[in-house]
Amino acid sequence: MNACQAARAANLLSIVANQSRLQMIKIMLKNDVSVGELANMTGLSSSATSQHLSLMKNMNILVQRRQNTTQYCSINLLFADFFLRLILVTELQAAVFDASQPAAVP
Numbered sequence: 708m709n710a711c712q713a714a715r716a717a718n719l720l721s722i723v724a725n726q727s728r729l730q731m732i733k734i735m736l737k738n739d740v741s742v743g744e745l746a747n748m749t750g751l752s753s754s755a756t757s758q759h760l761s762l763m764k765n766m767n768i769l770v771q772r773r774q775n776t777t778q779y780c781s782i783n784l785l786f787a788d789f790f791l792r793l794i795l796v797t798e799l800q801a802a803v804f805d806a807s808q809p810a811a812v813p
Contacts, residue, residue, distance in 0.1 A: 718766060719766060719768075722763060722766050722768065723793070725759070727749060729794075730749050731745055731749055731756070731760070732768075732782060732790050734749070735781050735782045736782050736787060736790060736794075738781070739780065739781045740779065740781075741777045741778065741779050741780075742756055742760065742780065745780065760780060767783055767785070767786075768782065768783055768786050769781065770783050
């Protein structure tokens with residue numbers, strides 16, 4: 708990996724190292740959503756949602772399309788497998804961690 712590739716990988720990881728963006732990615736992996744729907748589903752303001760989407764768009768993580776006056780977002784297929792694996796590993800790790808904790812005694 709050369710310095711340019713390393714910088715790009717670090718930028719990608721910094722983009723996904725944000726809870727709100729990961730939540731948005733998980734939603735967009737399931738289907739195309741409008742910016743307004745994404746804001747409602749995440750509980751973020753429209754402005755915050757747009758800022759997160761802008762960062763992801765600059766890294767080519769998402770694809771946007773316009774239908775009339777509504778803008779829809781989805782995950783770029785080049786990144787979909789990466790994100791699906793990341794989410795799966797995270798969920799498996801949480802399950803293993805939860806199973807290793809002693810049960811609470813009432």
